[in-house]
Structure formats: structure tokens, C-alpha cells
Amino acid sequence: MMIKTPTKFFFVKGGSEGYMPLNAFDGALMKAGVGNTNLLKMSSIIPPHCQEIEPLPLPQGTLVPVAYASITSQNPGEVISAAVAAAFPENRDHAALIMEYAAKGSKEEVETTVINMAEAGMKMRGKRIKSIKSVTVEHKVEHCGAAFAAVVLWD
Amino acid sequence: MMIKTPTKFFFVKGGSEGYMPLNAFDGALMKAGVGNTNLLKMSSIIPPHCQEIEPLPLPQGTLVPVAYASITSQNPGEVISAAVAAAFPENRDHAALIMEYAAKGSKEEVETTVINMAEAGMKMRGKRIKSIKSVTVEHKVEHCGAAFAAVVLWD
Amino acid sequence: MMIKTPTKFFFVKGGSEGYMPLNAFDGALMKAGVGNTNLLKMSSIIPPHCQEIEPLPLPQGTLVPVAYASITSQNPGEVISAAVAAAFPENRDHAALIMEYAAKGSKEEVETTVINMAEAGMKMRGKRIKSIKSVTVEHKVEHCGAAFAAVVLWD
Numbered sequence: 173m174m175i176k177t178p179t180k181f182f183f184v185k186g187g188s189e190g191y192m193p194l195n196a197f198d199g200a201l202m203k204a205g206v207g208n209t210n211l212l213k214m215s216s217i218i219p220p221h222c223q224e225i226e227p228l229p230l231p232q233g234t235l236v237p238v239a240y241a242s243i244t245s246q247n248p249g250e251v252i253s254a255a256v257a258a259a260f261p262e263n264r265d266h267a268a269l270i271m272e273y274a275a276k277g278s279k280e281e282v283e284t285t286v287i288n289m290a291e292a293g294m295k296m297r298g299k300r301i302k303s304i305k306s307v308t309v310e311h312k313v314e315h316c317g318a319a320f321a322a323v324v325l326w327d
Numbered sequence: 328m329m330i331k332t333p334t335k336f337f338f339v340k341g342g343s344e345g346y347m348p349l350n351a352f353d354g355a356l357m358k359a360g361v362g363n364t365n366l367l368k369m370s371s372i373i374p375p376h377c378q379e380i381e382p383l384p385l386p387q388g389t390l391v392p393v394a395y396a397s398i399t400s401q402n403p404g405e406v407i408s409a410a411v412a413a414a415f416p417e418n419r420d421h422a423a424l425i426m427e428y429a430a431k432g433s434k435e436e437v438e439t440t441v442i443n444m445a446e447a448g449m450k451m452r453g454k455r456i457k458s459i460k461s462v463t464v465e466h467k468v469e470h471c472g473a474a475f476a477a478v479v480l481w482d
Numbered sequence: 483m484m485i486k487t488p489t490k491f492f493f494v495k496g497g498s499e500g501y502m503p504l505n506a507f508d509g510a511l512m513k514a515g516v517g518n519t520n521l522l523k524m525s526s527i528i529p530p531h532c533q534e535i536e537p538l539p540l541p542q543g544t545l546v547p548v549a550y551a552s553i554t555s556q557n558p559g560e561v562i563s564a565a566v567a568a569a570f571p572e573n574r575d576h577a578a579l580i581m582e583y584a585a586k587g588s589k590e591e592v593e594t595t596v597i598n599m600a601e602a603g604m605k606m607r608g609k610r611i612k613s614i615k616s617v618t619v620e621h622k623v624e625h626c627g628a629a630f631a632a633v634v635l636w637d
Binding site: 176177217218219220222235239267272285288293296325 | 329330333346349350353356362363364365366368386387389390391392480481482
Binding site: 328329330331332333367368369370371372373374375377390392394421422424426427428440443444447448451452480 | 484485486488500501502504505507508509511512517518519520521522523541542543544545546547635636637
């Protein structure tokens with residue numbers, strides 16, 4: 173093993189306007205409480221026996237593995253949403269699966285899709301689901317907006 | 328150095344259908360044997376003296392650096408392929424170069440391209456090639472499919 | 483904390499032609515001096531009290547966290563540029579913010595934009611800026627080109 177396996181996780185989300193798409197994304201990270209960290213995007217598993225915790229104030233500049241969905245748009249009036257869902261198996265010795273989805277559309281539409289995705293992923297694994305937890309953020313674009321939802325892994 | 332440098336590597340590949348593109352990608356990861364890990368995508372070097380091993384059952388939820396190619400498609404009937412090639416230098420004290428390529432097209436077409444890419448990359452380095460190893464997967468899309476090929480780095 | 487927080491950083495940049503877009507990107511990495519490493523793309527903070535150093539010859543195959551902008555183009559004659567800017571706060575106990583931007587256009591245009599982005603990001607944080615440092619590379623495409631600019635984090 174090259175990098176320590178996470179033992180804790182928490183959900184975050186945020187939406188923002190910004191000067192350019194990356195600024196809007198940065199603003200969404202700030203609202204989510206992770207804007208002063210170094211996010212490493214990864215695919216998308218919560219290790220077995222990992223514990224959910226309340227969002228932490230992470231040290232500035234820390235490298236943080238995250239599974240996230242994001243979307244930016246420069247179409248004024250457009251509604252965009254980003255969501256993540258984690259499906260936890262009945263067998264607690266098995267990993268939970270994270271799915272990410274972001275699209276034009278309402279919170280309800282995008283959250284429904286990401287939950288269906290998490291269910292489909294567990295079905296593919298032949299695992300029975302104990303519970304699904306999801307977070308979704310919806311943002312209505314003024315001139316340049318972003319939506320961001322994530323599962324942050326931590327130790 | 329912030330993260331331990333890998334000492335081992337192995338090749339994997341997989342193709343799959345899925346409910347949404349990310350599910351198809353997830354299915355391809357499952358077929359490749361890395362679907363329950365946290366992949367960190369990186370650019371694309373095998374360190375000197377790194378040893379090829381048989382694919383390992385990686386611990387669930389582990390963070391795993393990988394160089395990968397992937398493609399998803401929602402066009403029924405379309406043939407998609409993903410490939411990686413590693414070019415090993417004659418001088419074993421020099422790193423090997425990984426190239427990734429994924430596109431519409433057959434296994435043969437995509438594998439030829441990725442091998443040419445690996446050769447071009449070593450030529451740019453002025454390094455003579457001892458050998459090239461590549462893996463390619465082809466997938467014919469039913470409704471929503473993915474192809475994935477990777478070099479997994481490990482320690 | 484799962485991965486050691488960086489204590490050093492440096493700026494790099496490069497532009498190149500190549501056989502395929504990934505080869506051009508690889509060539510740009512080579513010109514930037516990081517072509518034989520494994521880059522992990524991250525969002526985009528320089529931790530407080532991190533020290534700028536001269537670019538180092540990094541060990542081959544090392545995993546290296548970087549914030550980068552890149553662009554590739556296969557349109558002969560097109561001018562492409564990639565830039566990063568780091569905005570350092572007056573309060574040295576606060577992190578510096580990195581912004582990345584790559585687009586068609588001249589060095590001047592792209593550098594102006596990325597500096598504006600860094601200023602906007604610090605304004606969003608309510609932080610007064612002590613200084614901004616940026617690097618930009620411009621590349622005129624012959625047949626297949628890439629531009630790459632980055633802040634490399636190191637320890």
C-alpha cells in the first residue's frame with residue numbers, strides 16, 4: 173500500500189457564482205468548506221469500517237482524496253445540480269460505493285439519478301444495500317456558476 | 328518525496344455495460360479487478376526497477392495510483408476500445424513510459440495507435456526501446472458502455 | 483492527514499509538438515522538466531509557509547502533486563497558451579491560491595485572465611494580496627501541439 177487507507181468520511185456540497193468557471197468552482201468548494209485544501213479526485217469507494225463524521229475544518233493546503241461531482245455553466249438562468257450518493261452494504265465488511273452525477277436540471281432530478289446509479293452499482297456487485305445517503309446542491313446560474321458535491325475521505 | 332514511489336506494477340482491462348456512463352465505467356473497473364478501490368489518475372511513468380507482477384486482489388477502498396485510458400458511449404452498436412502501452416528502455420536505470428489511448432474503433436486500430444504513441448514518446452526522450460507491452464479492450468455498445476485499460480502501480 | 487502536506491513549490495512550463503495530443507502533452511511535460519514523473523492533478527492551494535524553490539530534477543517515476551493548466555490542439559497555425567498564477571496573501575499564515583487557465587490565444591491574453599482569476603479568488607476569500615506570481619507558455623501549433631504550465635508541490 174502506498175497511501176494510507178482512509179478511516180473517516182464526510183459529505184459536503186456548495187454552489188457559487190464566479191468570475192470564470194474555475195472561480196465559480198472554487199467558490200463552490202469554499203461554500204463546501206474545502207476551498208483551501210488540495211483535492212485529489214478519485215474513483216469512488218468508502219473502505220469497509222470507515223466512519224462518517226461531521227465535516228472538519230481541514231488544515232489549509234492539505235492533500236485530500238475526494239469523490240466528487242461538479243458542473244459549471246455560463247448560461248444565465250440555467251439550473252445546474254451536483255450530487256453524490258453512497259450505498260452502504262448490509263455486510264459491513266464490504267466497501268460502500270460512491271456515485272457522482274452532475275447535470276443541468278433540478279436537485280430532485282439529479283438526486284434521483286445519482287441514487288439510481290448507486291443502486292445499480294451495488295446490484296452489479298451482487299451486494300444487498302443497507303442504506304443510501306446522498307447530498308445534492310442546486311444552483312441557478314446568474315452569469316457563471318458552479319455546483320459541487322463530494323464525499324471527503326480522511327484519517 | 329511526499330508519496331512512496333511504486334515498486335510493482337500490473338496491467339488490467341475491462342469492458343462493461345451500465346445504467347449510466349459512470350456505471351458502465353464502474354463495471355469496466357470491476358471486470359478489470361479494480362472496481363472496489365480508489366483510483367488516482369496520474370501521468371504516466373513506471374519508475375526504474377519497478378517489477379511487473381500478476382494482478383493482485385487489492386484491499387477494498389485502497390488508494391491506488393493508475394495510468395489509464397477509458398471511453399464511454401451511449402450509441403448502440405458502436406465499437407469502442409481502450410488501450411495502454413508501456414515502453415521499456417534498454418537502459419534499465421531509466422523509467423518506462425506509459426501511453427494511454429481510447430477511441431471509437433477496433434482493438435487493432437486502437438492498440439496500433441497506442442504502441443505508436445509509446446514509440447514516439449521514447450524517441451522524444453532519445454531512449455532506445457527494449458520492449459513494449461500493451462493491453463487493449465474492445466467493447467460493443469448495447470445501450471451504454473465503457474472500455475477501460477490501465478497500468479496499476481503498487482508497492 | 484493521509485498524505486504529507488507539501489513544504490516547497492516551484493513553477494514550470496513547456497510547449498511541444500507531438501505525434502498525438504498525449505504525445506504533445508508529454509513533450510510539454512518534458513520541456514517543463516516533469517516528463518518522467520507521475521503527476522497527480524489537484525486543486526489548487528499552496529499551504530502556508532511553503533517555500534518557493536528552484537525547479538528540481540525530480541526522481542523518475544515519483545508521484546508529484548501539481549496544479550496545472552494544459553491545452554492541446556490539432557489546428558495548424560493556432561496559438562494556444564497555458565498559465566498558472568499564485569496569489570500570496572498579506573497574512574503569511576494563510577494559504578496562497580493557485581489558479582489555472584489555458585485557451586486559444588496569446589501569452590498576454592491568457593496571463594491577464596489567470597491573474598484576474600487569482601485576484602478574484604482572493605477577493606472571494608476576503609484576503610488582501612501581497613503578491614501574485616504567474617508563468618505562461620504560448621505555443622503555435624504545427625500539426626499537433628500542447629501547452630502546459632504548473633505549480634509543482636514538493637517536500
